[in-house]
Amino acid sequence: MLKKLAIKNFALIEELTLEPGPGLNVFTGETGAGKSIIISALGFLLGERAGSDILRPGSALTEVCGEFSAAGLERELLESFGLLGGSFTLKRQSDSKGRARAFIDARQVPLSRVSALGSALVDFHGQNEHQSLLKTEVQRALLDRYGRLEKQAGAVREAFLRAQALRGRLEAVSMSETERERLLDLYRFQLKEITDAALKSGEEAELETLYPRLKNAEKLFLLSNAAYELIAGSEGAARGNLEKALEKLKTLGELDEGAPALAARLETALIEVCDISEELYKYSKGLDTDPGRLDACLSRLEKISSLKKKYGSDENAVAEKGAELENKIAELEDLSLDRAEAQKALEKSEALLLGLARSLHAARSAAALKLAAQTKNEASDLGFKELRFEAAVEAEEGNISSYGMDAVEYLFSANPGYPLRPLRFTASGGEMSRLMLALKTVLAAADRIGALVFDEVDTGVGAVTGRLVGQKLRRLASEKQIFCITHLPQVAAFADKHFIVEKISLKKSSTVTARELSAADRTAEIARMLGGKQKSSAQAVKHAAELLAESRQAEG
Structure with missing residues (x-):
């Protein structure tokens, strides 16, 4: 759980500190106030790629620091990062030249380490994830995550790569001696050119x-x-x-x-x-x-520059090409297997791959039935009364890849009498938002990630459905820490902690601020969201108070 977030000189934010709580943390404010900047800063802290525009103009260094509770995290994960206490801190910095540094409990570490830890702490659901759900590869990955099939899928991937390597070896032993010598001369020349240059990283x-x-x-x-x-x-x-x-x-x-x-x-x-x-x-x-x-x-x-044009985009890529050439030379110099032995080894490897792929297909098919049933159950709370949803898993034994033999496609129909069709052809923006929330709710129960971020999950939905979305988020928040950016008062009314984000215009610049709302301020903000005006009417204030009271009753 995130206990504290401190942001300095990040985009429009000069300095900002938040102390979110367990449960549902909601961020509201005018359009363009900078709500998504706070979520971007959290993503930056946890290892997401950042553009050159994150540094506040006129500043030398941007810094984001977060304090996290270790409660609920797997002991094996914590020990792998040397985290033995009840809480820990992450910090990431970036200067005007794009040089970045990352820290875990004040120890400087590679960014990849922070990214690996961050992926276990917070799951981001951004505004563009609705579109990513339309991709079949994303649908397959979600199914594997739900069914906890990552290890099985990893075994298939390893078997596929082994078979691929043996296939290449069979081709190598089958080539003519003249072709082998030609390739050896070429690879040795290229390797010597790279080795003689002795490039250093950052040179x-x-x-x-x-x-x-x-x-x-x-x-x-x-x-x-x-x-x-x-x-x-x-x-x-x-x-x-x-x-x-x-x-x-x-x-x-x-x-x-x-x-x-x-x-x-x-x-x-x-x-x-x-x-x-x-x-x-x-x-x-x-x-x-x-x-x-x-x-x-x-x-x-x-x-x-010459080596980069031939072998890679930077010094590290050139070095990787050198290592690849060394492996190719070793393979060509050590063709100890004859064709018959190579063919036998390949057949054995392909048989193992087929068996693993079939086993993964069976596991995916079983997981798909459970995923569809649970997703329909969760979606029924979001206004989908006639929803039909299916995670179709079709086996193609003649087309095994590193992902197995399966073509995974989510099929959807929100209206009775209409056939199931792929999501990309049928779901509207509002339906995609609610369906994604239903899927996230199902997945949240299947993993140990402690916090979820929803950036405008209520896109394309109205007031009635917005209330259903708020109720769903509130129930999900009983098990996970939730961060939610919303424009709907019906969603904001369910918050455990409500933060307002504002952009303040100064003489020569602007800055983004955020503060937790008191009970009275919260009523005023809900009223503003209802009325769309800076100063709300008495009727809007009354409606806001009723909305907050109804949300408390719904929680009870």
């Missing part, structure tokens, strides 16, 4: 920073040296004159106690001038004006 970025400094070294030296000469390089320079002026002011103070106390101020300024002159001296002396260094830097950059 290109360092050289791109160094190159303009080497290119302009002479100009930089002349400018810095000229500045040094004006400050401290000769008898008439600024430093010497300031020292003389300081002596005069000290004498002035000794002779006249009523004279302005300027000596101390000038002495402070002189210290700063001395520091500047020394830094200028060191800077100018440290410049590398050797033309050979410039040529070497440019040559190295050209070499890296």
Whole structure:
């Protein structure tokens, strides 16, 4: 569970701290107030990719920090991250150059570690997930997650890759000796080119920073040296004159106690001038004006560019290509299996793959029946009285992939008398929102993720259905911590904690704030949402109070 979220210099947010509670945490506010920015900041903290626009203009560093409770998390998971206490913190930073750092309990870790932990803490349901549910690969992944079939699916994937490797080996032993030698010569040449270059991770970025400094070294030296000469390089320079002026002011103070106390101020300024002159001296002396260094830097950059065009997008990708070439060379040099042995090994591997794929198909088919039944049950609480829903699992034994032999498709019909058809052809926006919530509710009971984020799950639904959505979220919140952005007062009325998000326009910028609402403020906000006006009517306030009272009765 997320106990505290602190955000600094993230997009429009200057500084913001939230303390969500267990249960249903609702965020409301005017359109464009910045509600989704808070959810984006939480996603950034938990390892999601971030664009260059996350840093607040004029800021040097963005930082998001979260405090989490370890309660309910699997012990094995906590131990794998070295988390032995009752709570822990995550922190992620990014500067103006896009350099990022991530921390778990103040220990700097790779971003991939934070991302792995984050995926076990919070499940995000964003505004674009309605569309992702239309993809059959997403439907298959949801089915596997519901049925806890990830290990079975992983075994199929491993068996498929083994069979694929043996198929390649069979092709290798079947090739002619001339072709084998040709490939060996090519791979050895490519590997030598990569090995001789000895690229280092981040080297290109360092050289791109160094190159303009080497290119302009002479100009930089002349400018810095000229500045040094004006400050401290000769008898008439600024430093010497300031020292003389300081002596005069000290004498002035000794002779006249009523004279302005300027000596101390000038002495402070002189210290700063001395520091500047020394830094200028060191800077100018440290410049590398050797033309050979410039040529070497440019040559190295050209070499890296050439290798990237041939082998990968960056230094790491080039290194990975080198490792791939080493494996290919080893395979071609060690063709100890003859064709008959290779064929026998492949047949054995393919038989194992087929058996695993059939077993996975049976498990998916069983899980699909349960998923459909539970989804229909949950959807009936969301206004789907005549819903028919099916997770169809069709086996294609002649088309086994790393995902198995199954084509998974969710079929849907909301109206009696209409045949089941794929979701992408039938469901409206409002139906997709409610169906996704029903699926999330079913999946939430099947996994151990402690928090769910719903960014406008009520898209496309009206007041009556909105109340049903609010009731569903409230029931789900009895088992999970829920974060929900909503525009519907019928949903907001069910909140355990209600936060209002506001955008404040300043003279030269804007900032986003959020605060938890008191009971009175909450009634006023619900009234605003009902009336759509900044200042609500007495009738809207009365309606808001009734809505809140009804939600409490519904919970009871």
